[in-house]
Amino acid sequence: MLKHLKIAILHCLPQHTLSKLMHFLARVEFKPFKNALIKLFIKAFHVDMSIAEKENPHDYKSFNAFFTRKLKKDARKMVIDDDYILSPVDGSISQMGYISKYKLLQAKNKNYTLEKLLGGDTDLADKFLNGCFATLYLSPRDYHRIHMPVTGRLIKSIYVPGNLFPVNRIGVENVDQLFSRNERFISIFETRHGMMAQIMVGAVLVGSMETVWLGEITPSEKRTLRVTEYTEKFIDLNQGEEFGQFNMGSTVILLFQKDKLSWLPDIKNDHPIEVGQLLANSTASVK
Numbered sequence: 480m481l482k483h484l485k486i487a488i489l490h491c492l493p494q495h496t497l498s499k500l501m502h503f504l505a506r507v508e509f510k511p512f513k514n515a516l517i518k519l520f521i522k523a524f525h526v527d528m529s530i531a532e533k534e535n536p537h538d539y540k541s542f543n544a545f546f547t548r549k550l551k552k553d554a555r556k557m558v559i560d561d562d563y564i565l566s567p568v569d570g571s572i573s574q575m576g577y578i579s580k581y582k583l584l585q586a587k588n589k590n591y592t593l594e595k596l597l598g599g600d601t602d603l604a605d606k607f608l609n610g611c612f613a614t615l616y617l618s619p620r621d622y623h624r625i626h627m628p629v630t631g632r633l634i635k636s637i638y639v640p641g642n643l644f645p646v647n648r649i650g651v652e653n654v655d656q657l658f659s660r661n662e663r664f665i666s667i668f669e670t671r672h673g674m675m676a677q678i679m680v681g682a683v684l685v686g687s688m689e690t691v692w693l694g695e696i697t698p699s700e701k702r703t704l705r706v707t708e709y710t711e712k713f714i715d716l717n718q719g720e721e722f723g724q725f726n727m728g729s730t731v732i733l734l735f736q737k738d739k740l741s742w743l744p745d746i747k748n749d750h751p752i753e754v755g756q757l758l759a760n761s762t763a764s765v766k
Contacts (some may be wrong), residue, residue, distance in 0.1 A: 497643075497683055497684060498643055498681075498683060498684055501684045501727060502687055502726070504516075504542070505541060505542045505543035505546065505726060505727070506541050506542075506543050507541060507542070508540050508541050510537075513539070513540075513541050513542050513545075514536065514537055516542050517536045517539060517542055517545045518536055520542070520545075520546075520619070521536060524618075524619045524620035525620060526620050527620075530550050530551055530554040531548045531549070531550060531551070532548065532549040532550060532551055533548065533549075543726050546623060546726060546727065547623055547624065547724050547725075547726060548622070549624070550622055555569075555753055555754050555755045556755060557719045557754070557755030558755070558757065559717075559718050559719055560718075561629055561630055561670075561671055561718055561761075562760055562761050563757050563758075563759065563760050563761070564628045564629055564672070564733075564735075564740055564757070564758045564759040564760070564761075565626070565627075565628045565629070565718060565719060565754075565755050565756065565757060565758065566615070566628070566752045566753060566754055566755065566756040566757075566758050567615070567625050567626045567627065567628045567677065567722065567731055567733070567754065568615050568617055568621070568622070568623075568624075568625055568626070568731055568752070568754055569617065569621040569622040569752065569753050569754050570615050570616050570617040570618060570621050570731075570751075570752060571615070571616050571618070571749060571750065571751050571752060572613060572614070572615060572616075572746065572747065572748055572749065572750045572752060573614040573615065573616045573651060573730065573748070573749075574586070574612075574613075574614045574748055575611075575612065575613040575614065575742055575746065575748065575758075576611065576612065576742070577609070577610070577611045577612075578593065578607060578608070578609055578610050578611060578612055578734075579609075580608065580609060581593045581594060581604060581608060583596065583612050583614075583658075585614075585651060585656075585657060585658060586651045586652045587652075589651075589652070589655065591655075591656045591657070591658055591659045592604075592659065593607055593608070593734075595656065595659035596658060596659045596663075596678070596732070597637065597665060597676070598637045598639040598665065598704055598706075599704075600637065600706075603635075603667070606674050606736060607674070607676065607734045607735070607736055607737075608737065609737045610734060610735050610736045610737045610739070611734075611735050611737075611739075611740065611742065611759075612732060612733060612734050612735075613732070613733045613742075613758065614658070614730060614731075614732050615730065615731045615732070615733070615752065616646065616647070616730050617725060617729060617730065617731070618647075619727075622754065623724055623725045623726075623727075624721055624723075624724045624754075625677075625679070625721070625722045625723045625724060625725070625731060626719055626720060626721055626722055626754050626755070627677075627716045627717065627718055627719060627720050627721075627722050628675070628677070628718070628733060628758070629668075629670045629671070629672060629675065629718050630670060630671070630715075630716070630717045630718045631668030631669060631670040631675055631715070631716060632668060632669045632670075632709075632713060632714065632715050633666060633667070633668055633692070633709050633713075633714040633715075633716070634667050634668065634669050634674075634708070634709050634710075635666075635667040635706070635707065635708055635709065636664065636665060636666050636667070636693075636706070636707045636709070637664070637665040637667075637704070637705070637706050637707075638663075638664050638665075638696060638697075638704065638705040639662065639663050639664075639665065639704060640662055640702035640703060640704065641660050641661045641662040641663065641681075642660050642661050642662070643661060643662060643681055643682055643683045644657055644660065644661055644682065644683065645682055645683050646658075646661070646680060646682040646729055646730045650682070658680055658730070658732060661680050661681055661682060662680075662681035662697060662702075663678055663679060663680045663681060664678070664679045664681075664688055664690070664696050664697075665677075665678045666678070666679075666690070666722075668716075671761070672735060672736075672739045672740055672761055673735065673736040673739045674735075674736055675733065675734065675735055676732070676733070676734035677722065677731065677732075677733060678731065678732040678733075678734070679723065679725065679729065679730075679731060680729055680730040680731070680732060681697060681729060682727075682729045682730070684727050687726045688723065688724075688725055688726070688729075689723050689724055689726070690722060690723035691716075691721055691722060691723055692714050719755060735759075738762055739761065739762060740759040740760060740761050740762055741759055741760060741762055742758065742759045743757060743758060743759055743760065746758055746759075
């Protein structure tokens with residue numbers, strides 16, 4: 480009964496309206512309002528400000544500036560080595576493993592398909608057939624900038640409009656096909672490990688998503704499928720370099736092709752991770 484009630488509530492939420500409201504409130508620069516909101520958030524979610532580049536909450540011009548805060552240079556240790564895959568975010572591992580033909584694991588007894596995740600692109604889905612994946616969840620307290628797991632050249636991006644169901648445990652365990660139903664931005668890179676997809680998944684109260692080459696992608700007035708091929712304008716990003724950011728918490732999904740890498744044995748589901756942490760190594764490097 481409780482489960483069905485949770486699902487009903489998730490479906491009834493005015494997801495896009497709430498997210499647009501958060502987008503507006505997060506950018507209010509009225510000092511009494513933004514300072515009170517930031518302090519309340521820090522207390523509620525136990526945010527560690529000691530690793531932030533600006534430790535004083537009053538130094539941020541808006542809640543969004545605080546939420547997308549940079550870290551001190553020594554806050555995270557990155558081992559730059561293209562034989563390895565680095566975590567692109569701070570957060571936790573929701574699921575990771577290997578794609579079973581075209582199916583990815585969302586939660587216990589819940590799967591979704593590559594084709595739907597990739598916006599219906601069957602040719603692209605074929606590229607990742609039997610490959611590997613990792614679903615990385617960013618909680619509200621986490622650092623919300625996204626970095627590159629490996630060095631790569633952007634060859635394609637896909638904006639897929641959709642719902643904005645919560646991507647926390649309640650959403651993941653109760654909403655079927657969650658990650659292939661929510662709004663998302665898919666970036667396809669050529670890397671020394673073959674093709675890689677880094678997918679930003681939107682959620683309720685995620686005011687916007689942005690990348691370093693496009694700026695703000697959402698919210699968008701034109702909520703239609705958009706595909707961009709990068710055949711002339713080359714965008715190269717190095718391992719560890721900033722890729723983009725969530726302006727509120729959400730999820731990143733990584734996809735790699737078959738037989739290109741192996742997840743490190745000490746990395747498990749629900750395992751906390753930090754940006755720059757080693758997640759996998761290249762199969763070529765261990766042969």
